[in-house]
Amino acid sequence: MASKFVRRVGAIVLALTLAVEGSISSAGETVVVNGISYFADPNSVSIIAATPEMLRSASPKDGDLIPLTVIDDSSNSFTTSVFRSIVANYSAADDVFNPGFLQAIYLKHVGSGPATVKYPLGAALTEYGTKLFMPSRDYTKSVQSQGQSITGWRTEIPAGPYFLSVTTGEVFKAYRLYSDVQGAFTEGLRANPNGTYSVLSAAVPGAQSPTIGVPSRLYYTKTDSQPLAGVRVGVKDIFDIAGVKSSLGNRAYYDFYPPRNSTATAVQRLIDAGAVIVGKMKTSQFANGETATGDWVDYHSPFNARGDGYQDPSSSSAGPGAGIGSYDWLDLGLGSDTGGSIRNPSQVNGCFGNRPSHGLVPLDGVMPLSPALDTAGFLTRDPVLWHTAAKVLYETNITSNFTGFPKKIITSGFPTTATTEAETILLGFLSKLESFLNATTTALDYNTLWANTTPVAAGGASINEYLNIVYPVLISQQQYNLFTLPFYADYAAANQGRRPFIDPSPLIRWTWGQVNVSSDATEQAIASKNVFMDWWAEQVVRPDAESCSESLMLYPGTLATPTYRNVYRSAPGIPSGFGISRVANFAEVPDMVFPIGQAAYNSTITLKEEYLPVAVDIVAAKGCDGMVFALAEQLLSAGIIAIPKTGSTLY
Numbered sequence: 001m002a003s004k005f006v007r008r009v010g011a012i013v014l015a016l017t018l019a020v021e022g023s024i025s026s027a028g029e030t031v032v033v034n035g036i037s038y039f040a041d042p043n044s045v046s047i048i049a050a051t052p053e054m055l056r057s058a059s060p061k062d063g064d065l066i067p068l069t070v071i072d073d074s075s076n077s078f079t080t081s082v083f084r085s086i087v088a089n090y091s092a093a094d095d096v097f098n099p100g101f102l103q104a105i106y107l108k109h110v111g112s113g114p115a116t117v118k119y120p121l122g123a124a125l126t127e128y129g130t131k132l133f134m135p136s137r138d139y140t141k142s143v144q145s146q147g148q149s150i151t152g153w154r155t156e157i158p159a160g161p162y163f164l165s166v167t168t169g170e171v172f173k174a175y176r177l178y179s180d181v182q183g184a185f186t187e188g189l190r191a192n193p194n195g196t197y198s199v200l201s202a203a204v205p206g207a208q209s210p211t212i213g214v215p216s217r218l219y220y221t222k223t224d225s226q227p228l229a230g231v232r233v234g235v236k237d238i239f240d241i242a243g244v245k246s247s248l249g250n251r252a253y254y255d256f257y258p259p260r261n262s263t264a265t266a267v268q269r270l271i272d273a274g275a276v277i278v279g280k281m282k283t284s285q286f287a288n289g290e291t292a293t294g295d296w297v298d299y300h301s302p303f304n305a306r307g308d309g310y311q312d313p314s315s316s317s318a319g320p321g322a323g324i325g326s327y328d329w330l331d332l333g334l335g336s337d338t339g340g341s342i343r344n345p346s347q348v349n350g351c352f353g354n355r356p357s358h359g360l361v362p363l364d365g366v367m368p369l370s371p372a373l374d375t376a377g378f379l380t381r382d383p384v385l386w387h388t389a390a391k392v393l394y395e396t397n398i399t400s401n402f403t404g405f406p407k408k409i410i411t412s413g414f415p416t417t418a419t420t421e422a423e424t425i426l427l428g429f430l431s432k433l434e435s436f437l438n439a440t441t442t443a444l445d446y447n448t449l450w451a452n453t454t455p456v457a458a459g460g461a462s463i464n465e466y467l468n469i470v471y472p473v474l475i476s477q478q479q480y481n482l483f484t485l486p487f488y489a490d491y492a493a494a495n496q497g498r499r500p501f502i503d504p505s506p507l508i509r510w511t512w513g514q515v516n517v518s519s520d521a522t523e524q525a526i527a528s529k530n531v532f533m534d535w536w537a538e539q540v541v542r543p544d545a546e547s548c549s550e551s552l553m554l555y556p557g558t559l560a561t562p563t564y565r566n567v568y569r570s571a572p573g574i575p576s577g578f579g580i581s582r583v584a585n586f587a588e589v590p591d592m593v594f595p596i597g598q599a600a601y602n603s604t605i606t607l608k609e610e611y612l613p614v615a616v617d618i619v620a621a622k623g624c625d626g627m628v629f630a631l632a633e634q635l636l637s638a639g640i641i642a643i644p645k646t647g648s649t650l651y
């Protein structure tokens, strides 16, 4: 297969200064290799010390860049069959590499001592369309010379596909370009050499969506200090990243403020561990809950890939949820959960997702909703990556101070017998978990338990009465004071007193927090939340010296119930009331979503049976996140849970 390499778009930024002179700099280039769109990074990673004659010998018809593959060869004898095997392995391991990159090859010997290239490689070189074959100087040649040794590199670079400038010898990273067809991203990003990020200036035709670029997986090797090397991460657009703007799901906000000068600690920890930030992902406005489609006035709600593709992706970490449920090329979403914003999208988009114990990671550089409740966590398909990423994000705050798993399971909202496919899956999982843990299960009736053990501070109120407005008070008043007031003031000062547009959901909540409840309601709400937290840790899920958490509390996350996005709904309201999903918010405990299956429904869109995710939520005592992550890994090994696929069906 000879390489077909086409240069398509040269993206050039032209900036006119106040003086007459202009300045021009490359923002990278979009190119096509064998029919697939790529982006050539504008910053070179190395320079090949090859002669101009050599480089020109591989010169394409037009343009300066040619595709190049750096091959790591660990054999002592590079033969045609080794060559073919490496090409097959690169193709299998990496979605960025394709044989079109073999137009130029730099063969690097990894291992000790000199090695040999067993010529002729002729048939393979012809088949792959190789015009420039450059073994490193470690190789001795046998039979005849076909390759041209180069004298070296400015710096050694890892194996993988690159672009080579035939005029300068510079080598640039290759990103494969994907269209964000599900509308999960706000923009694609690429890293600058100085640690800041820039918006990816590339576009692939055909989808009318942002374009996301992912670097070759072959560039990265995971190590103890870089456990996330090459892991592709999408970041909810409420976390600051130096060099780029934040939208927080609001157009006026995005337009108004300049790019951020620093990166949120939570994001920086991932970058320092080797993660590749590929883009900012959609959030419902200011991380308030919004339901597709009417609530999403400023930005269009992302598309949930599951089932018929027209289900609500939930919110507020809607972009990370939809993206993880849709894209094989995306590994991890960084989201936030104040009242369900990671858990709900994880459930309905069919991914694992964790609301951590409160306070595990500093939230500087992250938009506040309610600091009393805000947390940062992940959405992913892979439980092993989930745990690895959690150790990076929470550092020493994720503990493994347990010597066994809990032997008690508590359920809330479980059916006693299954009457639907989803309930069968739920009860089947429970029974497997019971056997795995050798645990006994009891059903929780929190209303009665509370009634029998009501804390004195609650003054005899039912749990619903006592906690009814705790959540809406905290989010509306804390966000309004910490975030909204300064935003309104900045915006008004620059716009002749105008107020920016705000979506109905956050607006109605802020207004209620100012008009309908007293200004000291936050103080009362925090006190009530803490009373509940202590009650829960004493009466329901207690700490334990051996298993960290005496029990695991399970509740149904989603039972494959459709929520169509093409439905006209009533106006958003105040998220008052108490339910089992509020426990983690108030008790500061981890609540982790496990996809456990899929169940059929009759779609009103496709007029066929389609499948939606079934998920369970697992809650443990505060600070026991590490134990639940370990459980997820072990349940995966035991075959009790599985890694979901992307797209319409999970399995």
Ligand SMILES: *[C@@H]1O[C@H](CO)[C@@H](O)[C@H](O)[C@H]1NC(C)=O
Binding pocket: 082, 083, 085, 086, 089
């Ligand atoms: C290709 O991958 C297979 C399977 O991992 C491995 O056995 C083989 O050695 C690899 N080929 C080369 C040339 O490294």
Ligand SMILES: *[C@@H]1O[C@H](CO)[C@@H](O)[C@H](O)[C@H]1NC(C)=O
Binding pocket: 192, 193, 194, 195, 196, 198
């Ligand atoms: C970092 O690099 C980018 C891209 O070259 C540039 O725009 C930006 O000004 C640099 N920032 C700093 C702090 O040096």
Ligand SMILES: *[C@@H]1O[C@H](CO)[C@@H](O)[C@H](O)[C@H]1NC(C)=O
Binding pocket: 257, 258, 259, 260, 261
């Ligand atoms: C970033 O720093 C520049 C220069 O100090 C300042 O003008 C700008 O307002 C800062 N931007 C933000 C978002 O803080």
Ligand SMILES: *[C@@H]1O[C@H](CO)[C@@H](O)[C@H](O)[C@H]1NC(C)=O
Binding pocket: 358, 359, 360, 361, 362, 394, 395, 396, 397
């Ligand atoms: C651990 O949690 C504490 C309490 O929330 C926090 O102050 C600290 O910064 C966290 N440590 C790390 C390493 O994130």
Ligand SMILES: *[C@@H]1O[C@H](CO)[C@@H](O)[C@H](O)[C@H]1NC(C)=O
Binding pocket: 438
């Ligand atoms: C399971 O738990 C029961 C009751 O605690 C105990 O008697 C039994 O030995 C346990 N079995 C295993 C396999 O751990």
Ligand SMILES: *[C@@H]1O[C@H](CO)[C@@H](O)[C@H](O)[C@H]1NC(C)=O
Binding pocket: 512, 515, 516, 574
């Ligand atoms: C808030 O108060 C206003 C004015 O008293 C009232 O009309 C409105 O119904 C109240 N809203 C809620 C959600 O209670």
Ligand SMILES: *[C@@H]1O[C@H](CO)[C@@H](O)[C@H](O)[C@H]1NC(C)=O
Binding pocket: 397, 399, 401, 543, 544, 545, 546, 548, 622, 623, 624
């Ligand atoms: C385990 O560690 C966490 C975090 O430090 C702590 O909150 C919890 O109390 C510890 N549990 C036990 C049983 O020591």
Ligand SMILES: *[C@@H]1O[C@H](CO)[C@@H](O)[C@H](O)[C@H]1NC(C)=O
Binding pocket: 600, 601, 602, 609
């Ligand atoms: C879908 O509709 C068909 C025809 O009415 C029915 O037989 C089938 O059980 C339905 N499937 C589900 C999952 O409800």
